[in-house]
Structure formats: structure tokens, C-alpha cells
Amino acid sequence: MTTLAPPAVRVPETSRTTGGRGGSVTWMALPAFLMFFAFGIIPLVGVLFLSFTTFDIIGTVVPSGLTSWKAALTDPGLMNSLWVTFLIMALSWLFQTPVSILLGVFLAARFRYRGFLAVFFFIPLMISAAAISITFKALLDPSFGLGNGLHIDALNQDWLGKSNLAIGVLIFIVSWQWIPFHTLIYQGAVRQIPTSMYEASQIDGAGRLRQFFSITLPQLKYTIITSSTLMVVGSLTFFDLIYVLTGGGPGDATNALALQMYRLGFQSNLMGPASAIAVILVLVGLSLSLLLRRLGGRADESQLEGA
Amino acid sequence: MVATTSHQAPGSHAVRRQPSPRPKPSLGRRLKQLNWIGGGFSWIWLLVVMLPLYWIVITSFKTQDSYFISNPLAPPTSLTFENYKTVLEQHFVQYFLNSVIVTVGAIVPAVTISFMAAFAIVRGAGSRVLKTINGVFLMGLAIPLQAVIIPVYLMVIKLQLYDTLLAIILPSIAFAIPLSVLVLSNFIRDVPKELFESMRMDGATEWGTMWRLAFPLTRPALVTVTIYNALGIWNGFLLPLILTQNPDRRTMPLALVNFQGQFGVNFPAIAASVTLTTIPLVLLYAIGRRQLLSGLTAGFGK
Numbered sequence: 190m191t192t193l194a195p196p197a198v199r200v201p202e203t204s205r206t207t208g209g210r211g212g213s214v215t216w217m218a219l220p221a222f223l224m225f226f227a228f229g230i231i232p233l234v235g236v237l238f239l240s241f242t243t244f245d246i247i248g249t250v251v252p253s254g255l256t257s258w259k260a261a262l263t264d265p266g267l268m269n270s271l272w273v274t275f276l277i278m279a280l281s282w283l284f285q286t287p288v289s290i291l292l293g294v295f296l297a298a299r300f301r302y303r304g305f306l307a308v309f310f311f312i313p314l315m316i317s318a319a320a321i322s323i324t325f326k327a328l329l330d331p332s333f334g335l336g337n338g339l340h341i342d343a344l345n346q347d348w349l350g351k352s353n354l355a356i357g358v359l360i361f362i363v364s365w366q367w368i369p370f371h372t373l374i375y376q377g378a379v380r381q382i383p384t385s386m387y388e389a390s391q392i393d394g395a396g397r398l399r400q401f402f403s404i405t406l407p408q409l410k411y412t413i414i415t416s417s418t419l420m421v422v423g424s425l426t427f428f429d430l431i432y433v434l435t436g437g438g439p440g441d442a443t444n445a446l447a448l449q450m451y452r453l454g455f456q457s458n459l460m461g462p463a464s465a466i467a468v469i470l471v472l473v474g475l476s477l478s479l480l481l482r483r484l485g486g487r488a489d490e491s492q493l494e495g496a
Numbered sequence: 497m498v499a500t501t502s503h504q505a506p507g508s509h510a511v512r513r514q515p516s517p518r519p520k521p522s523l524g525r526r527l528k529q530l531n532w533i534g535g536g537f538s539w540i541w542l543l544v545v546m547l548p549l550y551w552i553v554i555t556s557f558k559t560q561d562s563y564f565i566s567n568p569l570a571p572p573t574s575l576t577f578e579n580y581k582t583v584l585e586q587h588f589v590q591y592f593l594n595s596v597i598v599t600v601g602a603i604v605p606a607v608t609i610s611f612m613a614a615f616a617i618v619r620g621a622g623s624r625v626l627k628t629i630n631g632v633f634l635m636g637l638a639i640p641l642q643a644v645i646i647p648v649y650l651m652v653i654k655l656q657l658y659d660t661l662l663a664i665i666l667p668s669i670a671f672a673i674p675l676s677v678l679v680l681s682n683f684i685r686d687v688p689k690e691l692f693e694s695m696r697m698d699g700a701t702e703w704g705t706m707w708r709l710a711f712p713l714t715r716p717a718l719v720t721v722t723i724y725n726a727l728g729i730w731n732g733f734l735l736p737l738i739l740t741q742n743p744d745r746r747t748m749p750l751a752l753v754n755f756q757g758q759f760g761v762n763f764p765a766i767a768a769s770v771t772l773t774t775i776p777l778v779l780l781y782a783i784g785r786r787q788l789l790s791g792l793t794a795g796f797g798k
Binding site for chain 2: 213214215216217218220221222224225226227228229230231232233235236239250288291292295296306308309310311312313314315316317318319320323324325326327328330332333334335338339365368369373422425426428429432433447450451454455460463464467468470471474475478
């Protein structure tokens with residue numbers, strides 16, 4: 190999967206086909222390849238190059254060695270964003286995983302209301318992060334939101350104005366949108382567990398709780414890794430949600446890595462250091478997915494692709 | 497959102513037309529007993545999911561005055577469409593059309609060329625060039641759009657495409673390709689070899705085989721891939737934010753954020769704008785729920 194092998198530039202011109210008439214179909218792959226090369230591979234190589242330059246939003250690129258890297262790495266903002274990103278990653282994982290497993294296991298069973306539940310359950314997946322952020326922002330508004338309207342003081346906080354609360358709200362919204370998705374993954378996986386395992390354990394006298402911990406959870410191991418990879422790597426790229434919800438605030442409390450890159454590059458006009466952060470983003474993402482893959486101990490590349 | 501996290505590698509079971517054969521009743525009963533906690537939990541989570549959606553819909557039908565004095569969770573005493581009118585008057589139709597142009601303009605070429613590439617990768621197995629191309633696509637699954645947005649921005653400027661819808665379309669096509677090729681090639685691989693062979697016997701060219709044989713057989717996967725990518729592009733925020741400037745080029749998510757700034761504390765109008773932008777997707781969901789959900793998880797959970 191994500192091995193950093195040099196992109197396929199040095200492909201031999203003549204296509205050698207070992208079996209069949211591969212040569213006659215090769216050209217069909219070219220439109221897609223060229224398109225992806227132009228807007229995927231070139232920018233990826235480009236961002237590494239750009240991190241060793243200085244330029245502004247107008248776009249005159251001047252090579253400048255390590256200047257941009259130095260600026261990026263000595264900026265206290267970077268440490269803060271790494272910490273914020275880690276916090277969001279860890280907390281949203283801790284909240285989403287148990288809930289998704291529980292719901293997934295439940296929805297996998299035959300159950301009268303399941304169809305009905307499922308219809309509404311997945312709606313959050315359709316809605317744009319911008320729409321979701323706007324909705325919650327209005328809902329949590331201290332003066333005109335839900336808490337004030339219902340006169341419940343506990344709900345009536347300055348949710349987005351205090352650092353800890355803002356992080357909490359962010360994690361709640363992420364979970365609100367993504368728990369259905371992970372539930373779907375777990376639901377599919379639970380359906381694949383052989384019935385005979387439960388029957389055998391029943392004969393051995395295992396209770397339900399015991400079955401859950403001794404059969405269901407171990408059988409879900411690879412699914413947990415897959416789902417966690419998606420959560421962890423995905424949380425590196427939260428941008429729209431934070432941009433609309435808090436804009437990184439209060440202060441820098443929710444200023445995650447992708448947002449920090451945007452602010453530095455497109456708002457402070459420091460494109461070089463912003464490119465350096467983009468490179469860090471790619472490296473962190475790659476190492477995390479490789480780490481989780483190692484953890485899974487299975488070389489099934491297709492299961493661990495995160496983006 | 498969707499597009500950023502679920503670039504997953506699907507297997508050949510990417511499209512499940514039915515939610516797979518039901519588990520045997522004994523397992524069903526077992527799991528049902530096992531999960532009464534999960535049952536209660538599901539209902540609670542459903543409530544959590546539905547509450548904001550419910551709130552946004554009822555609020556969109558309230559007048560601004562009545563919103564401030566009424567219970568926020570009570571349905572409106574009298575329906576008003578004033579808020580929708582307000583939103584529609586703000587060039588909403590223009591933004592809607594922009595989103596349609598970007599989504600259709602990106603999806604059609606993206607799925608077409610991905611399908612061709614997938615066909616070539618399956619039919620030309622053994623070709624070193626194709627193997628390399630496939631490897632590049634697999635690697636591409638791991639590239640987040642956020643990380644390459646600065647070079648993409650530079651390229652768009654150099655191509656003199658800044659502030660056009662085409663600027664959004666081109667990178668959207670590129671980033672739809674890796675996953676689409678993967679899903680489609682896994683699917684085409686399941687087409688029996690004999691069918692290809694018999695087409696060849698009949699003197700069909702590879703090009704003809706692709707459109708007349710592979711294309712119809714791959715339709716479920718094509719639908720899945722189309723819906724999945726459409727969702728990501730329709731909801732896309734970063735590309736329009738960075739690559740356009742003119743208000744006339746706004747797509748819906750961007751327009752929405754702007755409405756929010758413009759309407760201030762006119763929550764009913766904000767609610768109406770959110771409702772309006774979300775309706776097309778909820779309709780899509782109502783029509784193709786199965787395809788959509790299988791597209792979202794394309795092949796995990798095995």
C-alpha cells in the first residue's frame with residue numbers, strides 16, 4: 190500500500206507483457222494515470238520541493254534551503270497544533286470505538302426495529318461538515334441556542350468559548366457524524382463470525398458477557414484495526430469542521446494541523462512553512478497507518494489504506 | 497469528511513445488493529439476547545442523531561420572532577416559508593447550479609477513465625507498465641487532499657484557472673481515481689474469464705469488449721463508485737475555498753458558511769439554508785440507500 194516507493198516515472202516505454210495481449214489495453218489506463226499523476230503525484234512531490242522555498246500567495250517561488258523548515262519547526266504554533274491534533278485523535282478514538290462496537294454488534298443481530306433504526310441512523314454521513322458545524326453552532330449558542338430556550342442551565346454554557354468545552358464539542362460532533370460509519374463496518378464484521386463458535390461456547394457454559402469478550406471482541410480484531418486506522422488517519426485531515434465551527438479558537442485551542450497549515454499559508458501568506466507542515470502531515474499519516482498495520486500483524490494491505 | 501477518511505480498499509464484495517444472507521436464527525436470537533444493552537444504547541444514539549436534524553427542520557419553519565420566544569424543541573405553531581424565500585433570494589439557485597456543475601463535471605470523466613483503467617489493469621495483468629500504474633493508484637489512496645493543496649493552488653494559478661469551476665473539477669477528478677479504480681478492478685476481476693474469451697472468439701476488440709461486456713456487468717460497482725464520489729465532491733469544502741474567490745463561483749458548502757455570516761442570529765433563516773442544501777443528499781439517500789451504504793464502506797467488514 191503506502192510504501193514510499195518512488196512514483197512510477199521510470200517506467201520502460203515499451204510494455205512487455207508476459208501473458209496475453211496486455212499491450213493492446215495499456216493505453217486505456219493512461220487517461221486516469223495522467224490525470225492522477227498531474228494532480229496527485231506532481232503536487233505530492235511538489236509540496237516537498239516547496240517546503241525548501243519561500244513564496245507568497247501571489248506565487249513567486251524562491252528556493253531558500255532550510256529557512257522555511259526552520260520557521261515552521263521553531264514556531265510554537267506547530268507544537269500546539271500537534272498537541273491539539275493528537276488530543277482530538279485520541280479522545281475521538283476513545284469515544285467512538287466502544288460506542289461503534291456496541292452499536293455494530295447490536296445492529297448485526299436480527300431485531301424487529303433494526304430496519305427502522307438503520308434508515309435514520311446513517312443520515313449524518315450524507316451531510317457536509319459545513320452544514321453540521323453550522324447546525325451545532327446555532328444549537329449551542331449561549332444566548333439563542335437550545336440551553337437558553339429550554340432554560341436548562343447545564344446546557345447553557347459558552348460551549349465554543351472555553352478551550353476544554355470546545356474540544357469536547359468538536360469530539361462530540363465528529364462522533365455524531367462518524368459513529369454510524371464505523372458502526373456499519375462493525376456490523377458487517379460481526380455478521381461474519383461463525384455461529385458455531387457461539388454454539389460451542391454455549392455448550393461449555395459461557396455466559397453472554399463471556400461470549401462477548403472471548404469470541405466477539407477477538408474476532409473483531411482486524412476490524413478494530415481497520416476502523417481505528419480510518420479514525421486516526423482521518424482525524425489528521427479535519428479541516429472544514431474546525432474551520433467553520435471554531436476557526437481554531439478559542440485562542441488556538443482547536444487549531445489542528447490542517448487548519449494551522451491553512452492559516453499559515455493562505456492567511457499569513459507564509460507558503461514555505463505551510464508546505465513544511467503539509468509534509469509533516471503526510472509523514473505523520475503514513476507512519477501512523479504503518480504503525481497500526483504492524484500492530485495488526487497482518488499483511489493485508491487493502492484493509493489498512495487510510496487517507 | 498467522507499472523502500477524507502474512507503479511502504478504503506474494497507474487496508470483491510463491494511456491492512451487496514441485499515444485506516447479505518441473514519444469520520441463522522440461533523445466532524440471531526443469541527446476539528439479540530446478548531445485546532439488550534446495545535439495544536437501549538441504539539435508541540439513545542438515534543435520539544442523539546435525530547435531535548439536531550429535527551431542530552434544524554422545525555426551526556426553518558418558524559418566524560424569527562416566534563423562534564426567540566418559543567420552546568426550541570416545540571414544533572412551530574404556524575408554518576412560514578419566509579425563511580426559504582429569504583435563502584432563495586440570495587442567489588441560492590446559482591450556488592446550487594455550481595455544485596451540480598462541479599459534481600457532474602467531475603464524476604462523469606472520473607468514473608469513465610477509472611473504469612477504463614480498471615479494465616486495462618484486469619485484462620492486461622502481467623504487463624509491467626500496468627502493474628506500476630496500479631501501484632501508483634494504491635499509493636495514491638494514502639495521499640490526503642489537504643497535504644497537497646498548496647501545490648495544487650500554485651498549479652491552478654499557473655494554468656490560469658484560478659476562480660473557475662474547472663479549477664475545482666480537475667483535482668476532484670484526480671482524487672476520485674484511486675479508490676474508483678480499486679473498487680472497479682476488484683469487481684471486473686470477478687467476471688468469468690470465459691466471457692472475455694468468447695467475446696474474443698466472436699472477433700470483438702478489447703475496446704468493444706470493455707463497453708459491451710464489462711460495462712454492463714460492472715454496473716452495480718459503477719453506481720457505488722459514482723454515489724460515493726458524488727457525496728465527497730458535493731460536500732467538498734477545501735477546494736472551493738482555496739481555488740475560487742468570486743461569490744458567483746461558490747458551491748453550496750461555501751455558500752452555506754457565507755449565509756451564516758450574513759444572517760447573523762436569524763437562526764430560522766440559517767436553518768432554512770442548511771435544510772435546503774441538505775435536501776438533495778437526503779433524497780439521494782432515500783433513493784439509493786443500499787448502494788450508498790455499501791459504497792461508503794466499500795468492502796470492509798469482512
